[in-house]
Amino acid sequence: MNGSMRVLSIYEGFFSGGARILHSDVLTGLHGRRGQQHSLLSIHNEVRREATFQPMHEDACYRRLAGQGLTVHTLGRGADERSPFTAGEIERFSELAAQTDVILTLKEQPLGLVNRADLQGRPVIACLHRSDPENQGSAFEDLRGAAFAGHLAAAVCCAESTRDAYAAAGVPEELLHVIPNGVDLRRFKPSRRNRASVRGALGIPADAPVVVFAARYDRMKNVPLFLAAAREFLALRPDAHVMLCGAGMTCANPGLLADLAALGLAAVDQSAEQARGPRGEPPGRVHLLGVRNDPEAIYAAADVVALTSAFGEAAPLCLIEGMLCGAVPVATDVGDCASIVAGHGLIAEPEPAALAYAWIEALGQHAHFFQAMTRNRYKFSRTRMIMAYGSLIRKTQRKSVRRPAPAGVPIKGSVTLTPASLAVPPPVVLEPIGVA
Structure with missing residues (x-):
């Protein structure tokens, strides 16, 4: 779609959790609408958490995003790989960022990669979903580093408690925007x-x-x-x-x-x-x-x-x-x-x-x-939430220095997964509101 704003989200990986479910709602709600085209980079292609091994291609959020036509890239890191990012990984992300207008990070953890890349002035929005920055270790320092280096243009806080906690921990208040969580009322209803x-x-x-x-x-x-x-x-x-x-x-x-x-x-x-x-x-x-x-x-x-x-x-x-x-x-x-x-x-x-x-x-x-x-x-409807995310992304992009990026540059070394690469089921048709 010509003239669309290109937005790239970055995940640590795909695994079961409310923040990824919510972010998937945002991406599927905005992709191809309101002048936005969304894609995603997952640092890991498999995750081991809470005694559970979770390959990316088996995750419900991944399958939903791919089924809705979003391109999903991955650096291909394994479940137990925790080594520092290599020069090649940073270069691959920098090339991907060059084809993007706005970068979103799901929580602060991906900022460890973002801060080491050449963003060429692309604005970054961090999506924060907790109220304990002191328990985020080096990831919180990456957030502060991004804020004071000028990379971080905004941060979405899913709750008032999130904004209060991160402001108290030293993140500039003018960067913090509260967008309350919302859900699909057609899906979540008595039945x-x-x-x-x-x-x-x-x-x-x-x-x-x-x-x-x-x-x-x-x-x-x-x-x-x-x-x-x-x-x-x-x-x-x-x-x-x-x-x-x-x-x-x-x-x-x-x-x-x-x-x-x-x-x-x-x-x-x-x-x-x-x-x-x-x-x-x-x-x-x-x-x-x-x-x-x-x-x-x-x-x-x-x-x-x-x-x-x-x-x-x-x-x-x-x-x-x-x-x-x-x-x-x-x-x-x-x-x-x-x-x-x-x-x-x-x-x-x-x-x-x-x-x-x-x-x-x-x-x-x-x-x-x-x-x-x-x-x-x-x-509690997700409609207002999605509209608020879309508005903040637009405003952030307009405030940034716009530098056109070359289109169609291949991303060397990364793996790109699309609906054609997997047998992805079609989106589920949801029932109308009411008691089933």
């Missing part, structure tokens, strides 16, 4: 069909209370706290079940197994990569689901969506998505969680009994919170 299907597949009775914990196995998520609260909750409600989904939420993760054993909890592994138990085995009440590509169905099957994070959260998608599917959000007071759940759910103290009783209270007030969510669901 009787999904509720029955998931519960039936997992052996959960139709009327059983269910709490879902959607998170990767990471220290910030405080999985031991969730499990301790689950033990209290299951003791108080013998008819209840809990579901854990996300990277590392399988019996293949020794850390999770140790957490369960320490609390005397038995779990049934029902993740896609694990074999099911023998027929006739009594169903467990702690369900390990691993990485799922149907979060809307998992949330619709639950009555409560829980978050027990200790730090780092900004605007967790699990709370928004779960709430829109009919589950009451109950969270610890981190990041912007309190403002997200206000009037729609509960904030609880980070203590097992307090969380368990908050889940029970949420069950008792489910009808009230469901009505509130129904009235206010449009405030």
Whole structure:
């Protein structure tokens, strides 16, 4: 498309996580629209995180982006490669940047590459999705370096807590722009069909209370706290079940197994990569689901969506998505969680009994919170978010010094993956808003 602004996003890699899901929403919402053409560079073509090996071509976000016609480049780094960037890698990225008008980085980690390249004045926008810059190590110093060297033209903060934290840590406030997270309201909605299907597949009775914990196995998520609260909750409600989904939420993760054993909890592994138990085995009440590509169905099957994070959260998608599917959000007071759940759910103290009783209270007030969510669901739409990203990209590009770049220059040494290189399924046609 002649005259389109060319925008390149840079990822560390493709792996399960809310920030990549959200960024994929932004890219597919803007690509080919509003005068923008988007592409992407992934530094790694495979990632190992939370006891899960994740090849790029198998990732749901990658397949969605490729299916929507975005070109995805990769430097081809392996899962365990952490060596400094080579001169060849920096040169390849510099050549790719020369064909770009604006560069986006998903979080601050890719700035380690960006700061070493010749950008020829191309503006950089960092997309920040956490509220703990002090825990980002050298990546935060790369962000500060980009800001004070003049490379960083703007930073998107997905929450007020993100802006406050990064401003307090020394990032110039004029660079920080808050764009709240939003989701697809057509996809995330209550569904009787999904509720029955998931519960039936997992052996959960139709009327059983269910709490879902959607998170990767990471220290910030405080999985031991969730499990301790689950033990209290299951003791108080013998008819209840809990579901854990996300990277590392399988019996293949020794850390999770140790957490369960320490609390005397038995779990049934029902993740896609694990074999099911023998027929006739009594169903467990702690369900390990691993990485799922149907979060809307998992949330619709639950009555409560829980978050027990200790730090780092900004605007967790699990709370928004779960709430829109009919589950009451109950969270610890981190990041912007309190403002997200206000009037729609509960904030609880980070203590097992307090969380368990908050889940029970949420069950008792489910009808009230469901009505509130129904009235206010449009405030969480991704439409405003995508428009705000598009506007900031345009404004940033207009303020920059525009230097035309040669078109069609081959990127030496990188691997380019497009829809033609994989059998990518067509985009899913979503149902209209309503209860299915």
